Amino acid sequence: xxxxxxHGEAAHHVEGLTxxxxxxxxxxxxxxxxxxxxxxxAGDFASSNFSLRILSSDLKRAAESAExxxxxxxxxxxxxxxxxxxxxxxxRAAGLKEETAKKLYCRTASFSDINHRNYPDGETxxxxxxxxVHGLMQYADLENENLIIVAHKGTIQNIIFYWLGMDxxxxxxxRISVDIQPAGITVLGINKWNEHAIFLLNDxxxxxxxxxxxxxDFKYGKKEG
Numbered sequence: 001x002x003x004x005x006x007h008g009e010a011a012h013h014v015e016g017l018t019x020x021x022x023x024x025x026x027x028x029x030x031x032x033x034x035x036x037x038x039x040x041x042a043g044d045f046a047s048s049n050f051s052l053r054i055l056s057s058d059l060k061r062a063a064e065s066a067e068x069x070x071x072x073x074x075x076x077x078x079x080x081x082x083x084x085x086x087x088x089x090x091x092r093a094a095g096l097k098e099e100t101a102k103k104l105y106c107r108t109a110s111f112s113d114i115n116h117r118n119y120p121d122g123e124t125x126x127x128x129x130x131x132x133v134h135g136l137m138q139y140a141d142l143e144n145e146n147l148i149i150v151a152h153k154g155t156i157q158n159i160i161f162y163w164l165g166m167d168x169x170x171x172x173x174x175r176i177s178v179d180i181q182p183a184g185i186t187v188l189g190i191n192k193w194n195e196h197a198i199f200l201l202n203d204x205x206x207x208x209x210x211x212x213x214x215x216x217d218f219k220y221g222k223k224e225g
Contacts, residue, residue, distance in 0.1 A: 001146045001187065001188075001189045002142055002147045002159075002188040003147065003148045003186070003187055004151070004159060004160070004185070004186040005065065005148065005183070005184070005185055006150075006153055006180050006181065006182055006183060007026065007034065007061040007065040007151070007152065007182065008026050008027075008029070008030030008031060008033035008034040008037075008061070008065055008182050008183045009033060009183075010025065010027065010030055011025055011026075011027055011061075012024040013030075013182075014027060016098050017097060018090055018093045018095070018097075018098055018101045019087060020087050020090030020093065020122070021086060021090055021094040022090075022095050022096075023059050023094075023095075024060065025064060026060075026061050026064045026065065030061070030183075031064070031068065033182055033183035033207055034064075034068045034069065034183050035068055035072065036183065036206040037069070037207075038068055038069040038071075038072035038073065039072060039206070040185070040206040041072070041073060041148075042073055045073050052146045052148065053146070053147050054066055054075060054077065054079045054147075054148045054149075055079075055081075055082060055085065055139070055140065055147060055148070055149045055150070056079055056081050056082070056085065056149070056151070057081070057082065057085035057086045057150065057151045058081040058082060058083055058086065059086055059087070062085070062150050062151055063079075063081055065150050065183075066150040067079065069150065082139065083135075084131050084132060084134070084135025084136070085135065085149065085151045085155055086151075086152065086155065087151075087154050087155060088122070088125075088128040088154045089121075089127075089128070090118070090119045091104075091117075091120050091121030091123075092104055092119055092120045092122070093105070093119040101119070105118055106119070111172060112172045112173065114126040114129075114168045114169060114172055126168050128154065128158065129161070129162075129167070129168040132155050132162075133158065136159065142163070142188075143190060153180045156180045156186060157178055157180060159188075160186065160201075161176070163188050163196050164196060164198075165196065180202050183204060183206070183207060184202040184203060184204045185203045185204075185206075186200055186201050186203070
């Protein structure tokens with residue numbers, strides 16, 4: 001079982017800063033979001049007795065989120081923080097205001113170019129995917145361990161793609177993506193047919209009492225004509 005949790009709202013979300021390797025802390029709302037996610041997870045873990053590891057990105061917003069989850073679950077082990085779980089490296093844009101970062105941004109000529117570098121000293125999509133995947137292969141056994149992984153939108157997307165057997169070239173060829181919201185919970189695992197399954201995807205029911213799905217809030221692409 002693999003539980004993927006995106007960190008809660010972070011300071012860069014509300015201060016107009018770039019994301020990526022900008023090392024921002026959780027906002028007050030972000031802490032409440034993660035506590036709500038942790039409380040919901042605690043309902044499942046309360047009567048369970050099995051080995052568990054908690055892995056986290058070492059960036060503050062993820063590490064803080066992992067600490068809140070661990071405390072709520074009564075986890076007495078060591079939270080394992082790893083650089084390989086960080087969001088995509090945005091190089092010289094890290095820590096900058098979005099308006100300033102735009103001056104450094106280099107748009108790709110083709111969506112399918114996975115080796116393009118958007119920012120100086122940043123990662124390509126291919127390098128980002130390989131960092132996430134190779135780190136997991138080295139430090140975790142996804143098919144046989146019970147893991148909570150606290151990370152970032154792009155990192156969680158890459159883990160899902162890998163779980164489904166897709167490399168980055170296949171992802172861009174098929175133009176595939178999944179939406180991952182702050183404090184969203186995704187659950188992966190091996191099902192009874194020995195298949196790689198997604199049991200839950202970007203679940204944020206713990207963040208609202210609104211019974212709507214928010215269908216019109218999704219970031220749909222604009223169609224011509």
